[in-house]
Amino acid sequence: MRFSATAAISAAALLAGTVSADAQSVISEASSSVSSAASDASSSVASSSTASLPELPTFTPTKLKADFLEQFTDDWEARWKPSHAKKDTKGSDKDEEWAYVGEWAVEEPHVYKGMEGDKGLVVKNAAAHHAISAKFPKKIDNKGKTLVVQYEVKLQNGLECGGAYLKLLRDNKALHQDEFSNVSPYVIMFGPDKCGSTNKVHLIINHKNPKTGEYEEKHLQTPPAARIVKTTELYTLIIHPNNTAIIKLNGEQVKEANLLEDFTPAFNPPKEIDDPKDKKPEDWVDTVRIPDPEAKKPEDWDEDAPFEVVDEEATMPEDWLEKEPLTIPDPEATKPEDWDDEEDGDWVAPTVSNPKCDDVSGCGPWTKPMKSNPEYKGKWTAPMIDNPEYKGEWAPRKIKNPDFFEDKHPSNLEPMGAIGFEIWTMQSDIMFDNIYIGHSIEDAAKFADETFNEKHPIEQLVELAEKPKVEDRPEAKSPNDLVFLDDPIHYIREKLDLFFAIAQNDPVQAIKFVPEAAAGLGAVAVTIIAIIAGIITMSGGSAAPQKVKKVAGDAKTAAADAKDKVAEAVSTGADSAKDAVNKRSTRSTGS
Numbered sequence: 001m002r003f004s005a006t007a008a009i010s011a012a013a014l015l016a017g018t019v020s021a022d023a024q025s026v027i028s029e030a031s032s033s034v035s036s037a038a039s040d041a042s043s044s045v046a047s048s049s050t051a052s053l054p055e056l057p058t059f060t061p062t063k064l065k066a067d068f069l070e071q072f073t074d075d076w077e078a079r080w081k082p083s084h085a086k087k088d089t090k091g092s093d094k095d096e097e098w099a100y101v102g103e104w105a106v107e108e109p110h111v112y113k114g115m116e117g118d119k120g121l122v123v124k125n126a127a128a129h130h131a132i133s134a135k136f137p138k139k140i141d142n143k144g145k146t147l148v149v150q151y152e153v154k155l156q157n158g159l160e161c162g163g164a165y166l167k168l169l170r171d172n173k174a175l176h177q178d179e180f181s182n183v184s185p186y187v188i189m190f191g192p193d194k195c196g197s198t199n200k201v202h203l204i205i206n207h208k209n210p211k212t213g214e215y216e217e218k219h220l221q222t223p224p225a226a227r228i229v230k231t232t233e234l235y236t237l238i239i240h241p242n243n244t245a246i247i248k249l250n251g252e253q254v255k256e257a258n259l260l261e262d263f264t265p266a267f268n269p270p271k272e273i274d275d276p277k278d279k280k281p282e283d284w285v286d287t288v289r290i291p292d293p294e295a296k297k298p299e300d301w302d303e304d305a306p307f308e309v310v311d312e313e314a315t316m317p318e319d320w321l322e323k324e325p326l327t328i329p330d331p332e333a334t335k336p337e338d339w340d341d342e343e344d345g346d347w348v349a350p351t352v353s354n355p356k357c358d359d360v361s362g363c364g365p366w367t368k369p370m371k372s373n374p375e376y377k378g379k380w381t382a383p384m385i386d387n388p389e390y391k392g393e394w395a396p397r398k399i400k401n402p403d404f405f406e407d408k409h410p411s412n413l414e415p416m417g418a419i420g421f422e423i424w425t426m427q428s429d430i431m432f433d434n435i436y437i438g439h440s441i442e443d444a445a446k447f448a449d450e451t452f453n454e455k456h457p458i459e460q461l462v463e464l465a466e467k468p469k470v471e472d473r474p475e476a477k478s479p480n481d482l483v484f485l486d487d488p489i490h491y492i493r494e495k496l497d498l499f500f501a502i503a504q505n506d507p508v509q510a511i512k513f514v515p516e517a518a519a520g521l522g523a524v525a526v527t528i529i530a531i532i533a534g535i536i537t538m539s540g541g542s543a544a545p546q547k548v549k550k551v552a553g554d555a556k557t558a559a560a561d562a563k564d565k566v567a568e569a570v571s572t573g574a575d576s577a578k579d580a581v582n583k584r585s586t587r588s589t590g591s
């Protein structure tokens with residue numbers, strides 16, 4: 001499937017119109033996020049003023065045990081391997097390229113640090129695909145047991161668009177870490193995913209149909225929202241053997257769901273289905289109410305009585321001036337000196353409204369006004385009655401569902417062999433840490449006490465201490481906070497860069513997220529600049545026009561540049577529509 005660039009552009013324009021409300025909320029949400037530059041700058045400011053803050057606790061590895069427990073200690077590389085999977089380009093004649101170019105690092109946080117020596121796994125590149133995985137020492141099977149999945153997410157640069165979820169991969173002999181990708185089968189996908197106004201903590205379970213052996217993704221119907229902050233946030237998933245799933249955020253329960261009731265599509269298909277062969281009989285009556293066939297129009301019902309009649313009782317107001325005309329020749333007008341009666345014809349003064357009429361009820365001939373007619377009845381219609389022939393709503397007869405099966409314990413998941421992060425994100429420096437996968441709610445809570453609960457309050461204090469300083473730096477804002485008039489050229493460049501970056505991953509998302517760019521930011525900008533230039537020139541002093549001209553010129557170049565870039569972005573998007581669709585399927589595998 002290929003899209004033409006023209007079609008893409010029109011779709012873009014269309015979308016831009018409908019999503020601006022979304023964009024608005026994105027902008028307000030995004031205003032809380034600041035770029036890493038601001039954070040860098042203010043961390044150094046803060047480190048000089050940490051005197052008032054408590055001393056940071058020092059990281060010590062936990063003694064707790066679990067099926068899989070990860071603190072990104074120095075031997076982490078023995079467990080974690082980045083993916084070198086090729087892009088899934090089946091059916092395309094393009095040369096294969098390496099899909100997961102995003103880099104990973106294990107390092108301490110550079111924003112709101114709450115613990116000394118506490119390293120985590122960090123997504124290093126903005127607007128790139130990242131994939132990394134770690135095999136479990138032995139496969140994890142939760143049959144008849146509670147499963148607890150817990151990990152920390154720290155959005156050091158905020159999150160405007162991207163995923164921060166983990167995947168627990170199906171145990172599989174052919175599970176090669178090198179080839180981990182969006183198509184690697186997983187059992188659970190859990191964690192934050194945000195783009196624009198969409199913000200959720202995903203919970204998706206891949207479930208095997210015991211009849212066909214095929215897998216299907218079951219999505220939690222109403223997922224809770226992720227907290228988009230730069231402090232560490234703790235995500236916990238508990239799946240009990242009684243099919244109850246619990247999601248906790250920072251130790252607080254934010255969701256309880258029943259696997260059998262709260263997922264779409266349902267884990268189990270319905271026992272009975274409508275018989276596709278059953279058809280509604282021709283003579284089936286399903287009209288509930290009908291006009292009463294017995295009713296007759298009353299003798300005295302006059303359908304022709306007009307809605308309004310002349311008010312015969314009205315009298316002319318006393319101050320009405322019947323003799324005065326509504327307009328008179330302008331008494332102040334004079335015949336122009338160069339008027340030539342021969343050539344221009346007889347000069348006639350223009351008319352103006354008669355000043356004598358200004359302060360009275362009216363001038364000229366008076367007529368009686370209209371009033372609503374008390375006799376007016378309109379068209380007669382018969383009153384409605386219950387239809388005596390009514391048989392009720394027709395529904396097809398039910399038959400046994402030939403594809404029916406019943407898994408009474410979807411909480412018994414497929415065995416899991418590895419954990420992976422396979423994400424695309426607009427914001428770099430997302431940090432993952434302190435992963436617990438096991439069967440003890442108690443141990444997971446103890447683990448959180450040693451890690452998250454130690455550092456989180458301190459991170460919040462550091463955040464508080466730094467906040468005013470961050471707000472003092474308007475130049476370090478995120479592109480969504482930019483105001484067009486402050487610096488039009490910068491505004492256009494930033495918006496376009498943002499659009500371009502998102503479009504590489506997902507053109508549709510880019511259009512939703514940066515509608516200005518999609519709508520042809522360039523053309524719009526030229527118009528606005530022209531208007532501003534006009535206003536300033538009209539009202540301004542003599543020095544202004546020169547400068548305005550320069551700004552307008554610069555902006556025009558930038559805008560032309562921008563226009564090309566939009567076209568390029570859209571056509572790149574179109575060219576790689578297929579890739580995008582493939583990639584989208586990971587996200588929709590996850591959205």
Ligand SMILES: *[C@@H]1O[C@H](CO)[C@@H](O)[C@H](O)[C@H]1NC(C)=O
Binds near residue numbers: 240241244
């Ligand atoms: C499911 O099991 C858990 C743990 O035993 C329990 O706390 C919860 O109340 C149970 N839920 C239901 C709906 O039975």
